Each structure stands twice: as C-alpha cells, then as structure tokens.
Amino acid sequence: MHIDIQFVPSPPPKPNFLSxxxxxxxxxxxxxxxxxxxxxHGASEIxxxxxxxxxxxxxxxFPRNSIILCxxxxxxxxxxxxxxxxxxxYVTERVKGKKIILTTTNGTxxxxxxxxxxxxxxxxxxxxxxxAKRCLELDRDLLIFPSGDEGNFSLEDTVCGGMLxxxxxxxxxxxxxxxxxxxxxxxxxxxxEGNVTEAFHLSHHGKELINRGFEEDLAYCARIDITDIVxxxxxxxxxxxxxxxxxxxxxxx
Ligand code: MLT
Numbered sequence: 001m002h003i004d005i006q007f008v009p010s011p012p013p014k015p016n017f018l019s020x021x022x023x024x025x026x027x028x029x030x031x032x033x034x035x036x037x038x039x040x041h042g043a044s045e046i047x048x049x050x051x052x053x054x055x056x057x058x059x060x061x062f063p064r065n066s067i068i069l070c071x072x073x074x075x076x077x078x079x080x081x082x083x084x085x086x087x088x089x090y091v092t093e094r095v096k097g098k099k100i101i102l103t104t105t106n107g108t109x110x111x112x113x114x115x116x117x118x119x120x121x122x123x124x125x126x127x128x129x130x131x132a133k134r135c136l137e138l139d140r141d142l143l144i145f146p147s148g149d150e151g152n153f154s155l156e157d158t159v160c161g162g163m164l165x166x167x168x169x170x171x172x173x174x175x176x177x178x179x180x181x182x183x184x185x186x187x188x189x190x191x192x193e194g195n196v197t198e199a200f201h202l203s204h205h206g207k208e209l210i211n212r213g214f215e216e217d218l219a220y221c222a223r224i225d226i227t228d229i230v231x232x233x234x235x236x237x238x239x240x241x242x243x244x245x246x247x248x249x250x251x252x253x
Pocket of ligand 1: 027029030031032072074075076085104105106107108209
C-alpha cells in the first residue's frame, strides 16, 4: 500500500489518478468532525455542497421537515440555516433520521475535489481508529486529503492525517510505502501525540475559532475514537455503508 498525503487541496494531477485509490478527507476543525458526529447520532445522510446558493437550491428538492440546512461562513451559522458547524450541535434529538445539507468554507468542497476516488472516507479524530481499520481492509493505495485552510496548509488536519498513517502502519501487516509527504505528516503527528489540542491552539484556524467564540470546539474535536463509524462519500452523498450480509449457513438436515 502506497500512502500519500496532499498538503494543500487541489484537483488530482490526472483524471484517473484516484480511480483505484482510497481518499480520506480530513477537516477536524470542524467539517468532518461535524459529519462524523451527525452520522453517529443518526442522521440518514449528508449532502455536502460548495456554496450557500447550492444549499438553498438543494433544500427546495426535499420536503422541508425531512432536511436540515447547516454550515458556516467565517465559522458562523449562515442566515436562514438551521445549524452552524459546531459538532456539538448535532445531537440525536435534532438529527436522527434527517438528511443534512451542509456547506462549509473548506471541508465540503474537498469532497468534490476527490470525487473520482474509488472509495472516499470521512476522517476525523472521532473515528480515526475505525478509518485506519477500514483502509487496511480495503488495502488499496491511499491518498489522505486534508481540506486545508482556504487553499493553504492546515496544521491540525495534517496532524490528524499523520495519526492515521501511524495507526495504519502500526496495525497492519501489509507492506507500506511512505513518501516524503506521508513520513513528514507522521513525524508531525509524533510531535503532538497525546496532546492534539496543542496543535489546534497553534494552528491558524484554531486561533480563528477562538477569536470567533468557538474555543470549546477545539477540545470537543480533539476527542479520539469516540465512534467506530466510517461514513463514505459516494455519488454526491455521505452515508454510513451497511455492513455486508452474514455468510449463508449451510441448511441443517
Ligand atoms: C471548513 O470547512 O472550512 C470548516 O470546517 C470551517 C469552520 O467550521 O470554521
């Protein structure tokens, strides 16, 4: 398994680059943390869209009581939307059975950049162990895709990507090839191992969230392995795939 991480978000270099690769999108502060939290609390699906206009258009397609319209600009809830992008808003009473239409500054766009991936997984600290396990099961070359900070490198997403690399290489007995970028992310993670909130506080977007009144979200998004769900983005929608059916038992005589 070749493991790569792309430090800044951009479209794949060639049209078929991702066609046999797994992509893991990471936006720990806060879009993919919100997605994992919402799916773990029973949301039926999430439709990530790039713009506020698209979100309003998409909302018209479905009965109003079946959807919730969510997201942020400059970290704040958008006017006319139901919720913002703080994962802690996404509790069972609000999201169970609902379709979520979500638009965020970086995270929701990142999914569309890697939409040609063979599988596209939603990664965060909340489900990092389960994502590592799923990557090992799939056993394909991997592209970790931090969603970045308005086109720039993001420290917190790269630390999370580095943790994913560490877990995959520790747990698996597959053979792994790390390039300079993935080695660099793993080394960066080791610097913050046991204290990822320190990376959040140093990061540009972490500081922005503090200034905008969302400091609590930093500690909230740093919780590791609180769920074992691994949502997947497919055909424009994020869902938790159903487990495969159990193997057929031979008929008793
Ligand atoms: C994003 O997608 O850029 C974010 O998650 C931003 C935020 O929640 O502040």
